[in-house]
Amino acid sequence: MTWAEIQPLLTTACWETLYMVGWSTVITAAVGLPLGVLLVLTSRGGLLQNVVVNKVTGVIVNITRSLPFIILMVALIPFTRWLVGAAFGLNAAVVMLSVGAIPFFARLVETSIREVDPGLVEAVHAMGGNTRTVVVKALLPESLPSLVSGLTTTVIALVGYSAMAGTISAGGLGNLAWTYGYQRFENKVMVATIVLLIALVTVVQLAGDLTARALARRGGRTSGAPGLRLLRSARVARATETS
Numbered sequence: 001m002t003w004a005e006i007q008p009l010l011t012t013a014c015w016e017t018l019y020m021v022g023w024s025t026v027i028t029a030a031v032g033l034p035l036g037v038l039l040v041l042t043s044r045g046g047l048l049q050n051v052v053v054n055k056v057t058g059v060i061v062n063i064t065r066s067l068p069f070i071i072l073m074v075a076l077i078p079f080t081r082w083l084v085g086a087a088f089g090l091n092a093a094v095v096m097l098s099v100g101a102i103p104f105f106a107r108l109v110e111t112s113i114r115e116v117d118p119g120l121v122e123a124v125h126a127m128g129g130n131t132r133t134v135v136v137k138a139l140l141p142e143s144l145p146s147l148v149s150g151l152t153t154t155v156i157a158l159v160g161y162s163a164m165a166g167t168i169s170a171g172g173l174g175n176l177a178w179t180y181g182y183q184r185f186e187n188k189v190m191v192a193t194i195v196l197l198i199a200l201v202t203v204v205q206l207a208g209d210l211t212a213r214a215l216a217r218r219g220g221r222t223s224g225a226p227g228l229r230l231l232r233s234a235r236v237a238r239a240t241e242t243s
Contacts, residue, residue, distance in 0.1 A: 003188070009176055010192055017172035017200070019090055020162045024097035025155050032102045032154075033147075035061070036109025037135060047121070047131045061103040069100050069161050073168060093170035097161050101154055108150030112143040145216040152208025156201050163197065173197055 035057070041047050042054040067075070073096045080095045081087045120138040129137065140147070166174025173193045181190030 006186075006189055006192060009180070009189070010173075010196065013171070013173045013176040013193070014196060016090060017159070017162050017174075020093050020097060020165065020170070020172055021155065021158045023094045024101060024158050024162075025151075027094070027098040028101040028105050028154060028158070029151060031098070032105035033109055035102065035106040037113065037139070039106065039110045040113045040139075041131065041135075047134060061106055064099065064103040065107070069164055070167070072096065072100050073165065088169045090171050093162065093165040093172070096165060096170075097158055100161055101158050104157060105150060105154040108153065109147060112146035112150055113139050115146060116142045145212045148208060148212040148215060152204060152212070155204050155208070159197065159201055159204070 039054065039057060039061070042050040042057070044051065044054075046054075064072070076096050076099055077087045080092045083095055084091045086092050116139050120142060121134055124134045124138050162170070162172050163174030163177070166172050166176070167178050169175060173196055177190055177193040180186040181193060
């Protein structure tokens with residue numbers, strides 16, 4: 001194949017990969033973020049401590065995470081066919097990618113939130129805040145740089161998942177590499193897809209790192225400063241009560 005023949009194939013495959021990764025990222029963030037928060041809140045000592053809910057949710061997350069993605073795709077074919085009316089194609093791949101990435105991102109969210117100073121929760125409670133206030137005003141703002149880094153890692157994983165989805169005719173760069181690069185021994189196509197995947201991952205990583213650093217610097221410059229302001233306000237309130 002000549003480059004003139006390869007170029008339109010690469011363009012189409014790139015857009016298909018961006019479509020799959022983009023929509024699955026949105027769905028993963030929308031579902032994985034509250035799921036990770038739920039894991040924290042329902043754990044022992046959490047604000048909504050519920051051992052049953054926490055254990056059941058944790059088991060489901062762990063089971064899904066433990067399955068290799070290629071096996072998960074095959075297992076999800078009946079569910080995908082029921083949900084979007086097709087077992088293969090871009091929309092089917094979005095479902096599979098989302099199901100595979102949601103548990104992964106939920107655990108990253110859980111880890112990020114657990115790194116927040118427990119004193120912030122006490123500070124919000126001392127100021128009369130409820131669980132929703134704790135999550136919105138303390139846990140999420142303080143863990144935002146870490147959450148962005150976690151989402152970046154998830155998007156990179158989704159790029160790899162999308163390449164694997166190409167082996168079941170889901171489209172994208174993975175399908176192009178499999179169909180032309182492997183089955184038809186077109187080395188140019190294989191090299192081009194590898195270069196594009198590396199470039200895509202590099203761009204995502206750089207964008208995520210820059211965003212996380214900017215958020216961390218912004219928090220430091222404002223003396224956080226939501227967390228520090230809450231702690232200071234709580235200390236003032238306690239001093240007033242004891243005086």
